[in-house]
Amino acid sequence: MTPVKMYTSAYCPFCSRAKALLQARGVTQLEEVFVDGKPDLRAHMKTLTGRTSVPQIFIGDTHVGGCDDLHALDGQGGLMPLLQA
Numbered sequence: 001m002t003p004v005k006m007y008t009s010a011y012c013p014f015c016s017r018a019k020a021l022l023q024a025r026g027v028t029q030l031e032e033v034f035v036d037g038k039p040d041l042r043a044h045m046k047t048l049t050g051r052t053s054v055p056q057i058f059i060g061d062t063h064v065g066g067c068d069d070l071h072a073l074d075g076q077g078g079l080m081p082l083l084q085a
Contacts, residue, residue, distance in 0.1 A: 002085050005031040007045045007056040014067035015055040021070060022057075025079060059083060 004027050008015040022030060035042040035054060042052065049056045049063055057064040059082045064070050073079045 001026065001028075002060040002083050003029070003031065004083070005033065005058040007033045007035055007041075007049075007054055009036050009054045010034060012054050018055045018057060018067040018070050021074060021079075025074070025083060027083065060085065 004022060006015070006018065006022075008019075019030065019032075033041060033045075035045060045054075045056055046052050049065075051066070053066060055066055055070075057066070057070055062082060064073060064082070070079070073082070
């Protein structure tokens with residue numbers, strides 16, 4: 001399975017929703033990068049994604065976006081092929 005990395009926050013309901021969907025799709029190893037109180041990491045995330053909100057999800061080298069983007073990708077049938085690439 002393709003590696004998944006998620007920039008996240010400890011108390012973010014959208015992060016929890018995204019993580020639950022990934023787990024439901026078989027992701028067992030998720031690299032979580034907590035940006036709480038870490039302005040350097042959040043700035044790095046913004047440089048990579050152009051966004052400041054969490055979660056920001058990468059599947060391999062592909063930036064999927066946030067929680068709503070992940071759910072939309074899944075609804076369109078695009079999540080599993082990315083995870084299995």
